[in-house]
Amino acid sequence: MSAPPARKLQLGRVGETVQRVDAIPKVTGEFAFSSDLFAAGMLWGHTVRSPHAHARIVSIDISQAVPMPGVQAVLTHEDVPGAKHYGLEFPDQPVLAIDRVRYFGEPVALVAAEHPEQARRAASRIAVEYEPLEPIVDAERALAQEELHPNRPTSGHGYREDPRPNVVRTMVVRHGDPDAEGDVSVSGVYELGIQDQAFLGPESGLAIPDGEGGIDIYVATQWLHVDRDQVAPCLDLEPERVRIHLAGVGGAFGGREDLSMQIHGAMLALRTNRPVKIVYNRQESFVGHIHRHPARIWAEHRADRDGKLKCVRMRILLDGGAYASSSTAVTSNAASFACGPYAVENALLESTCVYTNNPPCGAMRGFGAVQTCFAGEAQMDKLAAALGVDPVELRLRNALAPGDTLPTGQKLTGSLPVAEVIRRCAAIPVPEPDGLPRDAIRLPGGSGNVTRGEGVRRGVGFAVGFKNIGYSEGFDDYTAARVRLFTDRSGGLVAEVHCAAAEVGQGVSNVLVQVARTELDIVDDVLLAPHTTATVDSAGSASASRMTWMSSGAVRLACAAVREELDRRGGSLDPGEEIDIERIYRHPRTTPLDPETGQVTGERAHVAFACAAMRVVAEVDTELGLVRVAWIGTAQDVGKALNPQAVHGQIEGGTAQGVGLALMEEIQTEDGLITNASFTDYLIPTALDMPRVVAELVEDAEPDAPYGVKGVGEPPTVVSTAAVVAALRAATGRELARVPVRPEHLAGL
Amino acid sequence: MIEPVRGLRISVEVNGERHERDVEARRLLVHFLRDDLDLTGTHVGCDTGNCGACTVIVDGDAVKSCMMLAVQADGSSIETVEGLARNGELHALQQAFSSFHALQCGYCTPGMLLSAKHLLDHNPEPTDGEIRRAIQGNICRCTGYVNIVEAIAAAAKGGVE
Numbered sequence: 001m002s003a004p005p006a007r008k009l010q011l012g013r014v015g016e017t018v019q020r021v022d023a024i025p026k027v028t029g030e031f032a033f034s035s036d037l038f039a040a041g042m043l044w045g046h047t048v049r050s051p052h053a054h055a056r057i058v059s060i061d062i063s064q065a066v067p068m069p070g071v072q073a074v075l076t077h078e079d080v081p082g083a084k085h086y087g088l089e090f091p092d093q094p095v096l097a098i099d100r101v102r103y104f105g106e107p108v109a110l111v112a113a114e115h116p117e118q119a120r121r122a123a124s125r126i127a128v129e130y131e132p133l134e135p136i137v138d139a140e141r142a143l144a145q146e147e148l149h150p151n152r153p154t155s156g157h158g159y160r161e162d163p164r165p166n167v168v169r170t171m172v173v174r175h176g177d178p179d180a181e182g183d184v185s186v187s188g189v190y191e192l193g194i195q196d197q198a199f200l201g202p203e204s205g206l207a208i209p210d211g212e213g214g215i216d217i218y219v220a221t222q223w224l225h226v227d228r229d230q231v232a233p234c235l236d237l238e239p240e241r242v243r244i245h246l247a248g249v250g251g252a253f254g255g256r257e258d259l260s261m262q263i264h265g266a267m268l269a270l271r272t273n274r275p276v277k278i279v280y281n282r283q284e285s286f287v288g289h290i291h292r293h294p295a296r297i298w299a300e301h302r303a304d305r306d307g308k309l310k311c312v313r314m315r316i317l318l319d320g321g322a323y324a325s326s327s328t329a330v331t332s333n334a335a336s337f338a339c340g341p342y343a344v345e346n347a348l349l350e351s352t353c354v355y356t357n358n359p360p361c362g363a364m365r366g367f368g369a370v371q372t373c374f375a376g377e378a379q380m381d382k383l384a385a386a387l388g389v390d391p392v393e394l395r396l397r398n399a400l401a402p403g404d405t406l407p408t409g410q411k412l413t414g415s416l417p418v419a420e421v422i423r424r425c426a427a428i429p430v431p432e433p434d435g436l437p438r439d440a441i442r443l444p445g446g447s448g449n450v451t452r453g454e455g456v457r458r459g460v461g462f463a464v465g466f467k468n469i470g471y472s473e474g475f476d477d478y479t480a481a482r483v484r485l486f487t488d489r490s491g492g493l494v495a496e497v498h499c500a501a502a503e504v505g506q507g508v509s510n511v512l513v514q515v516a517r518t519e520l521d522i523v524d525d526v527l528l529a530p531h532t533t534a535t536v537d538s539a540g541s542a543s544a545s546r547m548t549w550m551s552s553g554a555v556r557l558a559c560a561a562v563r564e565e566l567d568r569r570g571g572s573l574d575p576g577e578e579i580d581i582e583r584i585y586r587h588p589r590t591t592p593l594d595p596e597t598g599q600v601t602g603e604r605a606h607v608a609f610a611c612a613a614m615r616v617v618a619e620v621d622t623e624l625g626l627v628r629v630a631w632i633g634t635a636q637d638v639g640k641a642l643n644p645q646a647v648h649g650q651i652e653g654g655t656a657q658g659v660g661l662a663l664m665e666e667i668q669t670e671d672g673l674i675t676n677a678s679f680t681d682y683l684i685p686t687a688l689d690m691p692r693v694v695a696e697l698v699e700d701a702e703p704d705a706p707y708g709v710k711g712v713g714e715p716p717t718v719v720s721t722a723a724v725v726a727a728l729r730a731a732t733g734r735e736l737a738r739v740p741v742r743p744e745h746l747a748g749l
Numbered sequence: 750m751i752e753p754v755r756g757l758r759i760s761v762e763v764n765g766e767r768h769e770r771d772v773e774a775r776r777l778l779v780h781f782l783r784d785d786l787d788l789t790g791t792h793v794g795c796d797t798g799n800c801g802a803c804t805v806i807v808d809g810d811a812v813k814s815c816m817m818l819a820v821q822a823d824g825s826s827i828e829t830v831e832g833l834a835r836n837g838e839l840h841a842l843q844q845a846f847s848s849f850h851a852l853q854c855g856y857c858t859p860g861m862l863l864s865a866k867h868l869l870d871h872n873p874e875p876t877d878g879e880i881r882r883a884i885q886g887n888i889c890r891c892t893g894y895v896n897i898v899e900a901i902a903a904a905a906k907g908g909v910e
Contacts, residue, residue: 023847026855027839029790029830033856036789200794200802200856200890250792250856251890282795441878447885505854505891645850652893653853679799679888687881687894 013518014552014707017645021509021528034220034247035204039275042206043072045261045268046119047278048109048126049287050101053137053357053672055130057099060109064125070118072272074126075110079267082236088226088258088362092153093323095234095263101130102148102357103322104673105287112268112276135357135672139296139319142166142354149355154324160595168320168353169328171335173598175407178348182302182310186382190299190375191738193666194319195292195657197364198684201250203288204279207265211273214241215266220249222256224500224531225538234263235270242266246531252504253657254363255289257543258325286677290325290362291667293318293353295334295371301379307387307394311346312407314338316372318353318361325362327353332473333368335598339407340376341418341466341611342398347407349598357672363543365657366717369467374739377463377722381729391726392426395464395613409599414608415710417637417700422464424635424696425613431631433458444621444628446688455623457749458630461726465719466611469702469711470546473605474592477546480537481554482582483516483562485523487573492524495562498582500531500539501551506713507646508547514642515552515706519559522566536582545610545711548642553585553706588704608702612636612715614655618727625743627663629689629724635696639710644697651695651716658720660685662728666740759823763788764832772819778812779803781819782829790830790859794888801887804860805829811867813886830859833866841904842866851900853891861887865901875905 012018025031062074077084077096084098085091097108109126113119136142143164154168155161162170205219214237221227224244232239249256261278268276280288295318302311316334320327335351351368366373384391399418405411434442436453443451471477482498497516503509509528516526529535540550561581566573573579591602617631632655641647664683668676676682701708721739729736732746756771763786770785782788782805791814794802798816805814806828833840842862845851852858861884868875868883875883880901881894889897 019847020850020852022855023852024839024843026852026858027830027843027846027862028834029788029859031855032789033792035793036783198890200800200854200888201792202794249854250794251854253890281793282797282800439878441882447882507853649850649853649892649896652895653889653891654893656893657890678797679795680797684888684890685893686885686888687898688885690894693893693895 012514014514014642018510018514018643020507021513032248033201033250034218035201035279037206037218037247037277039206039208042275042277043112043114043268043272044116044119045265045276045278046111046123047107047264048123050097050104050106050108052101052130052132053104053135054133055101056133057097057101058129058131061127062109064127065111065122068118068122068125070114071111071122073112073268074122075267075271080234083233086230086234086259086263087323088325089328090153090324092149103360107264110264110268112272137356137358137672139317139354139356142356148322154328158592158595159328166355168324168355169331170352171332171598173335173347173349173407176346178311178313178346180302180311180346183305184383184386185300185302186379186386187300188378188382188737190297190378192295192371192374193740194294194359195364195661195665196286196667196682197253197255197289198682199251199253199255202280202282202285203260205247205261205265206275206277207269208275209269209273215270216243216245217262217266218245218247219262220247220256222252222502222504222543223541224502224533226541227259227262228533230259231262231266235266243532243534246502249502249504252542253365254367254543257363257541258290260288282679283677286667286674287359290360292364293320293330293361293371297371297375299375299379301383303383307389307397309342309344309398312339312344313348316351319356319358320353321356321358321360323360325360327362330368332593333468334372336408336606337369337467338372338376340373340380341400341464343400343404344407349407358669359667359674365654366467366714367544369465369718370721373465373718374722377726378737381726391462392422395422408593408605410604410606414704415639415700415702416609416611417698418464418611420700421611421613421635421637421698424698425615425633428615428633428694428696430460430615430617430633441688444619444626445624446628450624450626451621456619456621457731458617458619459727459729459731461616461723461730463719463722463726464611464613465715465722466609467714467718468606469549469610470544470587470607472590472607474590477540478584478586479539479550479554480582480584481551481558482536483558484578484580485562485566485573486578487575493522493573494525494527495520495523496527496529497555498529498536499551499555500533500536501547502531502542504542506542506650507643508542508551510643510646511548511552512555515555516559519556520563537584545714548711549705549709550585550587552642552709554583556706557583557585608704608710610637610710610715612719614719614723616723616727618724618731620728620731620746622732622749623747625745625747627728629659629691631691633694634716635698636712636715637698637700637710638712639702639705640699640708641697642707642709647697647712648695650712652693654713654716655693655720656685656690658717659690659724662721662724662739662741664740757820759820761822762826764829774820776819777815778817778819778822779814782814788829788831792856792859794856801864802857802860804863804887806863806867811864828863830862833862842901845900845904849896849900849903851892851896857887857889861889861897869905873905
């Protein structure tokens with residue numbers, strides 16, 4: 001045998017920059033996204049959705065649709081074979097609406113036809129009679145209005161009892177003396193609009209009946225096994241008969257945690273005994289997934305004359321929309337990180353999420369920490385101004401350090417280099433202002449060509465943020481990996497890694513391969529098996545910045561077991577002989593927070609934390625209220641970078657999403673109806689809106705994690721909205737308490 | 750009910766290969782490429798001409814193929830992502846996007862590559878501003894564009910080994 005395979009494995013281990021394993025298929029167009037799938041004889045599914053935010057369903061008449069050309073099935077709630085409700089954490093959401101619709105776009109009926117246009121036409125013939133009801137659209141008022149879910153799906157799960165109507169969860173954190181006074185006090189009321197994940201590949205998938213009553217679903221998702229566990233009961237099938245296979249994912253960012261077409265496609269496929277493909281268009285995608293919770297936040301920060309925080313009081317109101325999704329965890333996160341990465345002796349933090357008839361909200365990158373970081377960092381700047389202290393210095397004086405205690409009573413035992421990321425970020429040289437005249441493309445308004453520089457003011461902002469890594473509050477989280485070792489035709493050793501970790505673009509596939517190469521340096525090649533529920537146990541979710549940590553832990557364990565077995569067999573395998581071992585990795589255990597006090601009931605409620613600091617230079621055209629973000633410098637706590645180039649990519653992309661929330665991204669509603677469900681009206685940063693990002697990686701190994709790694713996807717999104725708006729405040733002197741900041745908030749100085 | 754207009758016969762050259770097909774008058778170019786020619790590397794992201802995932806080159810112009818009818822392409826020459834590599838050799842842009850981590854989920858990548866190719870075909874030495882202007886109609890939700898701009902600049906300078 002020649003040497004090349006072994007030489008190949010000199011490269012690509014943990015800690016090295018490694019080209020994406022899917023780079024070549026993605027640049028050649030060969031990579032199959034979920035919307036590219038095809039099966040012989042497949043039908044096209046279409047979903048009939050509610051045009052109302054809140055209505056009673058009087059009747060559903062499918063008789064005109066059934067005989068339409070090409071139609072093979074028309075299904076309603078009566079056709080759901082098993083459980084009529086599902087949900088990511090609480091089964092409060094009907095598979096198809098039964099007697100009531102609670103949000104605009106809620107699925108009501110399904111059609112499968114030979115051609116997508118035939119399915120759409122038949123869908124338009126389904127007559128649903130609605131009796132419109134008054135929609136509950138204000139989160140504050142919802143606390144005194146009719147219950148949207150009278151059975152209170154989230155009560156009885158150990159959360160604080162809150163008898164007010166429509167409460168999904170209330171969490172109160174009492175820390176020290178919540179009435180402690182300071183020498184100075186600043187306060188503010190802050191608001192954030194609804195942000196959309198806006199992943200570029202709309203929801204889609206293909207369901208194929210296996211001919212024996214079971215189903216294979218190829219879909220773009222974030223957690224294959226939890227999809228399976230929601231789908232199977234609704235189909236009245238044992239979980240093993242539902243196999244979820246990861247299809248190419250066009251971005252996720254939290255928006256694919258909840259189900260979209262999975263149950264619907266499977267119902268149509270099982271009814272017709274033919275493969276069924278469902279592809280949402282962009283408009284449907286806006287109602288096809290949950291969004292980031294909009295929030296209203298009342299904050300007061302008290303400090304002594306030296307700028308040391310004495311007490312933080314914050315009330316957070318989150319609008320969860322029509323169904324629970326992951327709102328209970330978002331509620332907890334908002335409170336847990338409300339004080340920012342600062343040591344505070346006293347705090348009173350109240351976070352409440354309510355049901356309304358607005359679009360359902362759930363997971364999006366940053367998950368509750370984004371909202372409170374925006375409010376908290378604005379407060380820190382107000383405090384700095386009130387005290388006449390430099391904002392960076394004020395943050396350093398209060399920075400959390402290992403050994404400190406969080407407001408939840410959790411002691412920081414792992415890594416959290418807050419002061420280090422602040423210092424490293426502050427030390428990145430801020431570029432001099434661009435001179436004038438200059439190309440209009442590098443002025444506010446960009447290609448609109450609206451200024452030569454007159455009326456433009458420059459501001460520099462700074463912010464720090466942190467959030468948890470992994471699932472919290474006692475959730476039994478684990479990741480499984482299976483490694484199969486065998487010999488190829490030339491006698492070389494090959495390791496095949498099975499892990500259901502969803503590759504959503506973040507690069508976890510590289511992590512799996514890099515870990516196997518590192519731990520099994522005896523092998524000649526490492527192969528990555530398809531991500532599926534069919535061959536391996538759950539990997540958990542590609543969310544909460546957890547997947548790199550968890551999957552690298554699992555693959556490392558499986559590799560170690562394989563290596564041990566190989567040694568036991570004398571260090572080699574005969575042709576045809578194989579070793580096949582699956583292992584499960586768990587992070588250190590967490591325990592719930594006390595429902596009354598919000599204090600830890602064990603050592604920790606959160607597994608670990610990561611922080612980031614960011615400095616933003618922005619220019620504002622004060623006549624038109626237009627903004628150019630000119631420069632971004634950031635330092636992020638990454639534990640240990642397994643693939644440094646990919647870590648930089650996560651920081652840059654995560655930053656861009658926060659820039660979008662700061663400046664342009666908001667789902668707008670009127671009485672619960674989305675009015676801007678398109679990329680024409682929902683704006684996303686382009687290459688002209690995003691500047692270069694100078695990012696420094698702060699590597700401070702996490703003691704409890706494999707290789708010292710931390711997740712890296714969320715901290716940049718947590719901090720960037722706050723940092724951008726800080727720069728706009730510096731440029732304009734305005735309070736800017738709401739994002740996205742609109743031109744009218746900036747113009748007319 | 751309005752019945753669809755009957756099919757029209759069109760002849761287009763795609764990536765150097767001539768195709769003759771009957772298409773409905775209302776068929777969008779992107780669906781013709783994806784569904785009739787099975788060239789699924791061209792993606793649909795927004796249906797409204799905003800995201801650029803469906804960008805292809807038609808007779809030398811970068812075009813959003815969801816904004817053009819297939820019948821309008823009759824007689825034209827089209828380049829898609831599938832035609833970028835020649836004889837198994839990746840285009841300099843494909844090499845650079847791979848090496849510079851200029852993609853994550855990859856959904857925007859084919860459209861981004863075609864917009865970048867159109868730029869380099871007309872301006873072999875673009876500035877940072879010219880690169881950004883050329884891809885302003887292509888949304889990437891994953892990368893923040895930093896590595897995309899670097900990759901295009903590197904490809905213009907002769908690419909990566």
